[in-house]
Amino acid sequence: MTVLSSSSSRFPYAKGSDGTRRLGYGADYNPEQWPREVWEEDVRLMREAGVNIVSLAIFSWARLQPTAETWEFGWLDDVMDLLHAGGIGVDLATATASPPPWLTAAHPEILPVTASGATVWPGARQHWRPTSPVFRDHALRLVRKLASRYADHPALVAWHVNNELGCHNVYDYSDDAARAFRVWLRRRYEHLDALNHAWATAFWSQRYSDWEQILPPRLAASHPNPTQQLDFKRFSSDALKNHLRAERDILRELTPHTPVTTNFMVMGGTKGMDYADWADEVDFVANDHYVVHGPRDEGARDRDELSFSANLTGALARRRPWFLMEHSTSAVNWQPVNLPKKFGELARDSLLHVAHGADAVCFFQWRQSAAGAEKYHSAMVPHAGADSDVFRSVVELGRTLEALAPLAGSEREPARVAVLFDWDSWWAAEHDSHPTARLDYHTEALAWYAALLRLGVRADVVPAHGTELDGYDLVIAPVLHMVPQTLAKRLTRYVETGGHLVTTYFSGIVDEHDHVWLGGHPGALRELLGIRIEEFGPLADEDTVGVDAGPAGELTGDLWSDRVDVTAPDVEVLARYRTGTYAARPAVTRRAAGRGTAAYVSTRLGVDGLAALLPELLAPAGVTSELPECARGAVEPVVRRDADHRYLFLVNRTDTPVDVPGVEGEVLAGPAVRADGRLSLPPRAVAVLRGPNR
CATH class of the missing domain: 2.60.40.1180 (Golgi alpha-mannosidase II)
Structure with a gap:
């Protein structure tokens, strides 16, 4: 089974200089924060810990280019030489993540603008417009300088484009963005009539007669056009991807044998970048992940989410080795309460990423900052220094990764179950003016994955588009809201040829233009599922519905319910509503179609409810846990x-x-x-x- 077609990954660290296998181990290294005498100690401690790669110069633009016409590379030369002498490779950043003060002072037109028209000022990071031609010129000049200078340096093992592209500047509503948005729309639709149709501009007198009339979805008197919002999200992801390409192309031109990557942020609610679309743009996939602690009553949600994100990253990498560019040794600094990790969690978190395909494990950062916005963010060398439990755990993890060197270059074995994840559905399902504002696409997808973990059943989290489904016995598609005709046909073929599909409420509702499939819900999947829904039944905050699920027991749904009518004779009702407006009506159905089945779950059951229901849904596929x-x-x-x-x-x-x-x-x-x-x-x-x- 193949997950997303692509050329082979150019992962830089599967083998050492002597040809033996190894795993990468290291951190972001920011020597510019420290006096020169600390650097020697850093390399000594890195060797003690087993560090063999660091990401360097990520936020160094102001140090490398103090003014528009002056450059200072001597300090970086020294660091590169020192690291190489210590046997440590460098993933060298292009340093374009945050423009220096001289640039924003001379060219304030590179600063992003919010939907309400406010300027995003310097003072933090990523204060630049992805579509600014002025910023692009200055950034690419820096990239060319770095690539020319370090192309043949023996420490260089990879290039690191920018940093966490879109973390703080994914949506810019400036005039630069407006011009670029129009260019993007012209390419997408070619003719204004096609755009007017896609955007349904007959509604609210929005029909455009000239391309120049089109703007980003800035602050409006009411709900902005939903397809305009969706296309702006697509455009914004593409704008960042185009910046990635621009830097990457210079690096490939000047250093064709050095692989290029950028660090994704496949974690939690980071949804502005369509990483399934970006994955082909890099020579190997890299990711940053941080554990987000939820309320205590959510149980293992933080562990579930880590596994979910690592799993999805492995799918983006086509199950080939990928690079964990950043995670934390202990507490972060940006949550309301920043909990330190318990004993063993530093290693467990790291090795779970390795299990899902990471062949390099790195942290933010090497030495904990003494000042600045991230001074309370943990590091490999904490404020307490090397005489600390954190550093001793770091050294121990280095030894473990050395012992695991034989698995470097291996691929993750595919599971029998897949959970589909779709950025278009994520974006569109959470728009305003919907049946409920409480729907959380990521949370629902995570709940299904967490329920499978509860049962000890391995599953892959895979992109909905571009993934070959035939090798999976069961495919779960939670809230697959946006289903173009091509995807509907793929899912139908999957079922008819022997696959087993499970989908949920608010799935199959709209096409790629966010137009509702007419004739009753779930629209594009209605015939396959053998059901018809005339009207949604979203639930108020405090409302729940009882569900009688037979062998699974009495379950409780919230958020959503559907008035389900069975329209095909071969539909089996697996569960019925016991209470609520739709009491006695079907809540969970399954239809035999061809050699497979298609099931529908019409309410949100949560992890506990799904864990109870899943054995019934897994049974036709013959999927059980491999664990005792x-x-x-x-x-x-x-x-x-x-x-x-x-x-x-x-x-x-x-x-x-x-x-x-x-x-x-x-x-x-x-x-x-x-x-x-x-x-x-x-x-x-x-x-x-x-x-x-x-």
Whole structure:
């Protein structure tokens, strides 16, 4: 099974200079924050920790180019030489993430503008317009200087374009953005009549007679045109992608043998960048991920989300090795309460990324800052220095990654279940003036994945477009709101040829222009599912509905309910509403179609409810957990393979010990296997076992 077609990844760190396998290990390194005498100690401690790669010069533009016409590379030369002498490779950033004060003072027209017309001023970071030609000229001049100077430096192993593109400047509503938006729209629609049709401008007298009349969806008197909003999101993602391309093309021109990447942010609610669309633009995928702690009553949601994001990143990388560019050793600095990590979590978080395909594990940052906005963000060397539990954990992780070197270059084994993830549906489903403003696309997708984790069932999180579905026994498509005709046909073919599809409320509702499929919901999927919904039934904040799910028991739904009518004779009702407006009507249905089945879940059941319902939905596909019953929910299994070996990761998701019987294989890392084949995992521990690739 292939996930997204692409040329092979040019991952820079699968092998060392002697040809042996290794995993990358390191951090963002910001020596410009420290006096020269600290640099020698940094390299000594890096060697002690097993660090072999650092990202350098990310926020160094003002240091590299103090004025428009002066350059200072001497300090960077010294750092590059020092790192190379210490056996440490450099992922060299292009330093374009934050323009220096001299540039914004001379050219305030590069500053972003909000939807309400306010200027985003300097003083933080990423204060630049993705569509500014002035910014682009200055940024590419810097890129060319760096590439020319360091093209042949022996420390250089990769290029790092900008940094976290779009983290703070994904949406700019300036005049530059307006001009670029019109160019983008002309390419997309070619003719103004086509745009007027797509945007449904007959509504509210919005019909355009000239391209110059079109603006970004700035602050308006009421709800802005929904397709205009959607296209602006698509355009904004493309504008950042085009900046990535512009820097990348110079680097490829001047350093054709050095791979180029940029760090994605596949995590939590970061949704402005369509990374499935970006993945082909880099030589290898890199990602930043930070654990976001939720309320205590959400249980393991932070662990679920980490696994979900790492899993999706692995899919974006086509299951080939990818680079964890940033995560944290302990607390971050930007949440309302910044909790330190418990003992073992530093290693567990890191190794779960490795399980899902990361062949490099790096942190923000190497040495914890003494000043500045991120001075309370943890680092590999904390304020307490090397004599600290954090640094001792860092050293121990370095040893573990060294022991895991044999799995470098291996691919993640595909699961039998896929959870589809779609940026267009994410963007469109959460627009204003919808049946409910409380719908959270990411949360619903995560809930299904978390429920599978509860059952000990491995699943892949994959992009809805470009993913070959035929190799999956079961495909779950939560809130697949936007379904173009081509996707509807793919899903129908998948089912009719033997696949099993599960989808949910507010799915199949609109086409690629955000136009409703008429004739009853769920629109594009109505015939496949054998049901028809005349009217949605969103629930008020305090309202719930009881669901009688037969063997799954009595469940509780919230947020949404549907008035489902069965329209095909081969539809099986798996659950009915027990209470609410639609009491006695179907709540969960399944239809046999061709050699497969298509099921529909019409309310939000949450992780607990989905975990109860899923065995019924998994049954036609014959999918069960690979884990013994005693370990299900407590342990996450992930598998990687190379030509000769199968590497099994067993991740203890809990704060208590867990026994896993029936385990075989050579232990590469983690607790040893007992003589009876029983593995005992301490709290928050990870074991990695190697066996033959049968």
